[in-house]
Amino acid sequence: MTTRWLTPDEQRAWRAYIAASHLLEDAIDRQLQQEAGMPHLYYSILAHLSEAPERRLRMTDLAERTKITRSRLTYAVTRLEKDGAVRREGCPSDRRGSIAVLTDAGTALLERTAPGHVETVRATLFDHLTPEQVRQLEEMFTGVARGLQGGSPGSVPPEELPWRRRSSGPCA
Amino acid sequence: MTTRWLTPDEQRAWRAYIAASHLLEDAIDRQLQQEAGMPHLYYSILAHLSEAPERRLRMTDLAERTKITRSRLTYAVTRLEKDGAVRREGCPSDRRGSIAVLTDAGTALLERTAPGHVETVRATLFDHLTPEQVRQLEEMFTGVARGLQGGSPGSVPPEELPWRRRSSGPCA
DNA sequence: TAGGTTTGTTTCAAACTTGAACCAAGGCCA
């Protein structure tokens, strides 16, 4: 089949998306670097931990939720551990595993910096969207994410699809 | 003022957006790394050059269009130059300036790899969107980008807004 | 239960990004 090129509408949408998402990530990274001393990704790691039961998650679980690779997470957690925001514990039920735990200092940092972060997200993104667009945004990107995770990254044949990691739970 | 926290709708939209945009960038980076031997950003640089008159642009101009910092661009162009996809030329009218020029090899690489790239963008993004959503996407992100570029990065006061770089033109 | 495979995580080197500092060259103006 010959290439299905993008239509002019799609072209424009793609460009706008790429431009805005770069600018947005940069703005948020800068703000968090200033206020929290860490890039957005690291902040997200803390945020995800803070919502988990007992503020702890298996590394792989955390990697999945934050949508990053394991090695990237290892590096990040090591840094956050140095900062004192996270602590690592071994997993008693599976001695291969290690668990990242949000410390009290990490919790405090999150509470201190969350308002500024939210304000930035608002100012950069949501202040430009109507409530209807917010709903659209969620719908679109939920679909896109579903298409991408746990399978068919691009054009991988469906044979490889039925792969799904078992949810490892709080490991306890 | 107390923090304007995100509404549940906004929360969900934000999470979906973050997750999908990470997955999307990863997928596209992987595909281009495979097929073109370079990450998406580098490919974009070539793409932008290919559309410029005479396939050449001032560094700063190129940085603006690709939405990246100058130092990042310097690094990228140096690499692309080593690959032979880009050549640097001095700017005759302003001896501070340097111009990135897309070489024939760069053009060939672009032509060879564009179909695969477009196919990936389609499979990962546009195949999940209705034509109406495509229009919405463009509208939303155009607004967001406008809000972010050339001013008010987050919560910078309007005093700093009226900054606008003069479009330097093809320089020649 | 030994051997082979899978799974969870880390490690390592190479590539990339960041932000501040630097170096020209251009512009402005007394």
Added chain:
DNA sequence: TGGCCTTGGTTCAAGTTTGAAACAAACCTA
């Protein structure tokens, strides 16, 4: 003209990301 501020680009060190390889524990299965 001589300073002085601005602009266009690069450089440098420190930090981050990548992908492949290494490990170790868990899980088969014969």
